[in-house]
Amino acid sequence: MNNTHNSYIDREKSWLTFNARVLQEANDENVPLLDRFRFLGIFSNNLDEFFRVRYAAIRRMSHENAETEKILGVSAEQLLKEITEIVIEQQSESLRILSEIEKKLEKENIFIINEKDISKEQEDFIHDYFIQKVSPAVVTIMLNDLDEFPLLKDTSGYLAVKLIMKSESNSIVDKVFANKEIRYAVVEIPNTINRFVVLPSNSEKQYIILLDDVIRYNLNNIFNIFNYESISAHMIKITRDAQLEFDSDLSKSLIEKISSSVKDRRVGEPVRFVYDQAIGKDTLEFFLKGMKIDSSDSIIPGGRYHNRRDYMSFPNLGRYDLLYRSNVPLPITGLSLEGSILEKIKKKDYLLYAPYQSFSYIIKFLREAALDPKVASIKITLYRLAKNSQIVSSLINAAKNGKKVTVQIELQARFDEESNISYSEQMQTEGIELIFGVKGLKVHSKICVIERIEEGKVKRYGLISTGNFNENSAKVYTDVTLFTSNTEILKDAAKIFDFFDVNYRVHRYKHLIVSPHYTRGKFNKLIEREISNALLGKEAFIKLKMNSISDFKMTDKLYEASNAGVKIQLIVRGICCLIPGVKGLSENIEAISIVDNYLEHSRIYIFANGGDPDVFISSADFMTRNLDARVEVTCPIYDEDIKKELIETFEIGWKANVKARIHSDDLLNKYRKRGDEKPFRAQLEMYNYYQKKLDVIAEKVE
Numbered sequence: 001m002n003n004t005h006n007s008y009i010d011r012e013k014s015w016l017t018f019n020a021r022v023l024q025e026a027n028d029e030n031v032p033l034l035d036r037f038r039f040l041g042i043f044s045n046n047l048d049e050f051f052r053v054r055y056a057a058i059r060r061m062s063h064e065n066a067e068t069e070k071i072l073g074v075s076a077e078q079l080l081k082e083i084t085e086i087v088i089e090q091q092s093e094s095l096r097i098l099s100e101i102e103k104k105l106e107k108e109n110i111f112i113i114n115e116k117d118i119s120k121e122q123e124d125f126i127h128d129y130f131i132q133k134v135s136p137a138v139v140t141i142m143l144n145d146l147d148e149f150p151l152l153k154d155t156s157g158y159l160a161v162k163l164i165m166k167s168e169s170n171s172i173v174d175k176v177f178a179n180k181e182i183r184y185a186v187v188e189i190p191n192t193i194n195r196f197v198v199l200p201s202n203s204e205k206q207y208i209i210l211l212d213d214v215i216r217y218n219l220n221n222i223f224n225i226f227n228y229e230s231i232s233a234h235m236i237k238i239t240r241d242a243q244l245e246f247d248s249d250l251s252k253s254l255i256e257k258i259s260s261s262v263k264d265r266r267v268g269e270p271v272r273f274v275y276d277q278a279i280g281k282d283t284l285e286f287f288l289k290g291m292k293i294d295s296s297d298s299i300i301p302g303g304r305y306h307n308r309r310d311y312m313s314f315p316n317l318g319r320y321d322l323l324y325r326s327n328v329p330l331p332i333t334g335l336s337l338e339g340s341i342l343e344k345i346k347k348k349d350y351l352l353y354a355p356y357q358s359f360s361y362i363i364k365f366l367r368e369a370a371l372d373p374k375v376a377s378i379k380i381t382l383y384r385l386a387k388n389s390q391i392v393s394s395l396i397n398a399a400k401n402g403k404k405v406t407v408q409i410e411l412q413a414r415f416d417e418e419s420n421i422s423y424s425e426q427m428q429t430e431g432i433e434l435i436f437g438v439k440g441l442k443v444h445s446k447i448c449v450i451e452r453i454e455e456g457k458v459k460r461y462g463l464i465s466t467g468n469f470n471e472n473s474a475k476v477y478t479d480v481t482l483f484t485s486n487t488e489i490l491k492d493a494a495k496i497f498d499f500f501d502v503n504y505r506v507h508r509y510k511h512l513i514v515s516p517h518y519t520r521g522k523f524n525k526l527i528e529r530e531i532s533n534a535l536l537g538k539e540a541f542i543k544l545k546m547n548s549i550s551d552f553k554m555t556d557k558l559y560e561a562s563n564a565g566v567k568i569q570l571i572v573r574g575i576c577c578l579i580p581g582v583k584g585l586s587e588n589i590e591a592i593s594i595v596d597n598y599l600e601h602s603r604i605y606i607f608a609n610g611g612d613p614d615v616f617i618s619s620a621d622f623m624t625r626n627l628d629a630r631v632e633v634t635c636p637i638y639d640e641d642i643k644k645e646l647i648e649t650f651e652i653g654w655k656a657n658v659k660a661r662i663h664s665d666d667l668l669n670k671y672r673k674r675g676d677e678k679p680f681r682a683q684l685e686m687y688n689y690y691q692k693k694l695d696v697i698a699e700k701v702e
Helices: 011-027 033-064 076-107 120-137 172-177 211-217 219-223 254-265 281-290 308-313 341-347 360-371 390-400 417-429 487-501 519-535 552-563 624-628 640-654 682-701
Strands: 110-113 139-142 158-165 182-188 196-199 206-210 228-240 270-276 298-302 350-354 375-382 404-409 433-435 447-454 457-465 477-484 541-546 567-572 589-594 604-607 614-618 633-636 660-662
Touching (some): 011 033, 011 076, 033 076, 033 228, 033 270, 033 308, 076 110, 158 211, 196 211, 206 211, 228 281, 270 281, 341 360, 341 457, 360 457, 360 477, 375 390, 404 417, 447 487, 457 487, 519 541, 552 567, 552 589, 614 640, 640 682
Parallel strands (some): 270 298, 375 404, 404 433
Antiparallel strands (some): 158 228, 196 206, 447 457, 541 604, 589 660, 614 633
């Protein structure tokens, strides 16, 4: 195959196209109004992380290898410009959507007002609210007389304030023609106070004012010691490079190094500056110069409000009619939260598909192990944890009951470093043995192994998951978790913990597929087998559900399979560098993305195997980092019922025609055409699928 640059979609543009799908949800009139706000917040939060990580990485590349480094034939510098153009367009669209949602809310008697709309009845409340709650938390810095411009954090929004001072002279001529003194200040909008202030109301109408506007309304309260004639305030926001830099001091522990590096992140190079386009040109120039923002940074004109990620937490105001209906997580068929979960797993494997089914089974699994006198040890990998984690609580409980608890915790889980360091210190204090992974490799696998002494022998029970052991994200991320006592699978899982302990020994695994040593090779072999079967006229297909595909070698392998006649179906939520449906390249490949109320996160891989499908669940996407630079686990499914279940759930996703967009090289996010078919919303149908399973069991019992 001729590998031209036209064979792939640029990774960054593909990611921005994914975020545009999130924005489509915010724009969708069929999405409840308050959930449309949530999607706007997710869009903004995603963009923040993109600039802190991906844009920052390309910017470093442009500085280091300006003459030589190219990405799919485009220089890093040119790619930065193209990204900025796309983002400016998306930001403009997001502002239009925000305005539209606010107008529609007014028809629901919900009004978002600013400091100019405040009524006489609201004045006293806003003044008192500012004095009592806001003023003590506000940080204000006068800038003119500072030797060095202050460091602005990328986790906060700021008001750039301009004061035009009154002339000291009493002469009318002097007052008209004098160059009046201008002072600049910056006000940090506190993160410790809810961004949305709900105002008291005596009518059916509900009023909300943003914290930014509470501050604007009380600017005189902040600056009343200055003799100014006019004052203006416009919001600005900065994004910094989030790469962690580690020093080589051998006397420091890994926790110390990461903790220090996370602190240094706040002084990372600026990579994006967003400003209210109504700001004065002189004020903008003052801040750009002071913050040393240059042309290689993304300078983006925006609206009156930034940090729109806060819209993820917009108050519901008791208006549940303006939110998606919340489906109660279902029980797992045949597996009760009453009685012993280990005794059930001893007899057969079970699958949990969150959030359709209850994450409580995982907590129950660990809680039972903590108390069971026969359980000798618990080993688990942790990547991202919930605030006030029940997982950590269960592990501490186990340690207090004399179990040997070993936790591999990934300290470098991006943006969760501080939280994971805090949990590490907490667990260490309680006697839990901590492993901090493998040098140069992030541990992204999601596995747990319990060892129980039964009749004098060790019997293992375990969990293997596609998602984090995190009860909060389990409410909004779709993930599958296998509960198993399969001796062979868990023997392999135990070897992974041995590898964490002794990194130089590369183990052989008979059942699990483990990165960085085996995943790429094994998937290549599985695809090769489908190619061989297709050429022999046997049934040959590949069905893959994942978050992202950006590895060019794996993409090429799928192209090769397509050209051999293998039918390939891809459900890829995010980045898709593969171009489907191109004659002579990928004509047997179809690819869709589902973006809906839940974040599609499960990785399910199905290979035809000549009519006896092989089914896998995995923590790994088809990204170079997952295949070659992380510890990932892909697990075969041997239980025939679970295998059938996963194939059926894939088919539910594949039939989607409401929230499914087609991946294509034009990056237009076209919705899949419905034709004569009835609307089929995969996430609702998935819930119905599991509800029907329970109904069938109930009928049999009756």
